[in-house]
Amino acid sequence: ILLIACINFMNLSTARSATRAKEVGIRRVSGAGQALLVRQFLGESLIMSALAGIIAVGIVEAALPAFNRLFSLELSFDLLSLKVWLAIIGIIVSAGLLAGSYPAFFLARFQPVDVFKGVVNTGKGAFWFRKGMVTAQFAISTFLIISTLVIYRQMEHVRNKNLGYQKENLVYFRADGAIPEHYDVLKAELQELPAVEAVSSSTGLVYSWGNNTSGVSWPGKDPDKDILFQTIPIGFDFLETIGATLVDGRDLSRANPADSSNFLINETAAALMGLDKPVGQRITVSGTEGEVVGLVKDFQVTSLHNNQDPVILGIGQSIRYLYLRLNTDDIQQALANIGAVVGRHNPGYPFEFSFVDQEYEKMYRSEQRVSALSRLFAFISIFVSCLGLFGLAAFTAEQRNKEVSIRKVLGASVAQLSALLSGEFLQLVLLGFALAIPIAWYLMHSWLEDFASHVGLEWWVFGLSGLLAALIALGTVSFHAIRAAVKNPADALRSE
Template structure:
């Protein structure tokens, strides 16, 4: 039976080469897209999901409730892990790692070999909690002593001849973190397998968490948020009940922590669900996972629709075959099996082409998505592709199989078989569905790209062009010398530093009070820390007063506010300068007011902001003249490497960094363009096939019209009008759906473009034009056919 089905399928392919070609192109391109998207989704879902105990590992998250906002953060006190383990039976164990700003980074040296490495501080039970593979060393002892260090396999190979020989060796690590640094002599106690790309915990080395207290005295205090805390919960633990219990736990340790609320989130889900608004989880990367899952599904459905449409449209060519089979005893079930078998056979061929196509375009796909996905055979991958082929074959062939097998043999053989109205409407409905999706995709691409262009071109309140940024890797001892030498360069116009990043907008501070506001009111300000000349270097406009200046010997008691803070504090520009406001046990003087500028990305609105003075900072910014950029960079690199020995000069341009803020949006834009091209291509292939079939069915009618004097234009319009009606119906259906989808997407941006009706009109005209070209190509060919050929059989 199987051999018979394959033989019939091959004969059908030979007989209908054009239809086969249309189907194989549509199915293979659609399946290739589905395979690539599924590989990407699988890669996203695999992040932090490799830990054996992933179901029970939860991370402690903190909501900090201020009067004007709720801030959600991962940082917590180092003491929290042990305290929760002792006081809550649901917590089997807890592990701490250093917060991001406390991650050590610097030159690791063994004898005459050096390597720049980054690491984290971690609790003794780190390898019990997380499934990182410890190659050498005892997992219960490698982090037991303060002078221990556990290094990665690649780092061990760089410093030692053999990773195993690293155990017991002594090395020196001159490292720093956000606000400090140390030079320590450490003993290698273990070597672990290199951390894979699907882990959000990334490190070259591990240091004992207890030694973090020696590096910063606040790390061992309940008031310091120097750690990330992970809990291993009992399998029967009620997470919601535990969250209620620990919510105000910090208040039991420090009375002034009544505005802190703790809760837990499953660690393996944090990567995909990391976006909070006012303390409530609103999504994250999971949005794009779901989005592209839907896109893959739609592309697959559109490809299947083409198959169904062409198969049912060509049913008349096979009705005699079906009638004879039924007369000689063929059963409906056998015919269904035959047609489904043909569909699955064709789908398997398309899947083979799709796998080849996926393999060829995977490097380009990785470049767009920023991934390192490999198309390597595995049981799960092969099983998944086989399952995809079978499901697609059944889905694509189900309607034609049931449609063709239901014909009655008497009607077939007497020539009384008429096209059922329902079948025509189903075919038209499928065309409408295809082109509705195509219109939605085209509108979405226009709006996404328009929003990205808007973000790139928006006036941010500072000048990001020709600004180079880089980090100092060692302590501040050489910073002033570096700045002096950079300022002496003729191609450098300004040099400055800050602590933190202008684009990450992570620096904030509370505890301010001023005349007219309650002293106990808890208000959080954005509060970046900058040095002299930073405002001038970035070209931030000064509304009143002055900036930080060496001439006035400004220090930490002086602050500068932005316009939003001026309004929020209910101050007048003329009287704000010189105003004294309280902060903790001290006071701050406002010396200047700057114009509002974008601190962070356009996902966030401009907020009340206080610029704090900072004597130390490792985030350098310098403005250069545009001529001979390469020569300028080479000179800067020479100065940097002389004053920062052992560290490579890693720089970036501020405008490029700003563009990277919208990496997700740029990738969505690129992928949506490709998806749109595929949807339009597959839809047009299907439309082309239907027009071709319709022209064949009406060839005698066309011949008669031509004999009676009908022009080519009139015949083309006659063939085209029914299909164009379907396209116009698609446009009407897709408009409100596209508006709803894109309006929701734009809500994620504080500053966004308007949904201009022109975009909808242009998108509609594009799809009408594409559809008309597709229809006209085949219609003109049919209209120009010699009528003698179509009428001579009558």
């Protein structure tokens, strides 16, 4: 954004160089050398940058608390810190020198003889420089639009992804204190509550498991091949509670004593084992042999940054978390009733619960923050680019005023004249779009590759971004283009 603002300053300074040509000529005649003029113009740029920096410090100081709340950040801005002021001064000086360097050298090279003759040739270099800078501006802006759309689509994909279980209305809490020894009684009492549909337990978090083992064997296993499986110790009724789907076979049941050492496996585990019909097969997990009694549809037990894990579920000997499936519209009252039941069995500990869907979203907090910030920065960059384009369009319309008047006298319509003035800028925007495409594709492809489950880079995302950039630019320059086209040609040609 700062780079775009610097480009704006350079563009407008070089575009309006003719207005300062006489000043440069007089200073040169008065004995000022080129080096002195360069220092003067750089000094002006630095003063402007310093004033902008002072205003920016005030804005940051006032807006930072709201910014932190909006984006869940904890940024600080200590105006008593020497490091902070050194950074501010460094940014001010860098921006001033960057923005003022080209205009300073450009203006300082004007020759007094040419200036006083009224011949101020800005040269093709300045012309192409301005075109290049406008192109660069909209390449950056278009890249940010593409990035914003891709990141937003990916975060929507993460939010709406079918995880293989129902994360909504799924509550869990830690099995602290006396809960493990009172588990069976507590479970029975909780299931009697009208708002509670199912209750179960596990030793880990369903959305973020981390219990890998390669100590698994099955019929036909290659002894030289080790595969990591997620082993999940659970309580009875776990699938019903989390809302996972049984594809084949049956669930583990308290009514079957052998199920204390039997297993459920998911589709990925069955595929890696090479078992077409896994139900009924006997496997060994960490030294415990048992029968596979059910095949579970794949469900995500880690972040979407990771591939689908092969999962083996078995009845655990310990309890760390209790899960409850709620079926009510009055969540607060349901939680109060649950807390009362838990409190009777575990009076020494507060009832602290969490919702699985909320904790799942927290896993992607950094990506959500990037998504929100990208939208903000894209908006600001486009706004700043349009400010520069608006000023440049005004100058161009002024410079071509007589040309437009002559064309109008010769029969050109307002639409034709508007297209003539707008077309030049539109070409630059489209060129910037073309430059942004490969950069955006490469960087966004790299970012998406960090997710095992991600959206594709669809062509319409790039097309929509280019269309938005073109429409925004067209809307910006059209004001001055139409204004110049509807002017009375006599006003411009009266002195000719």
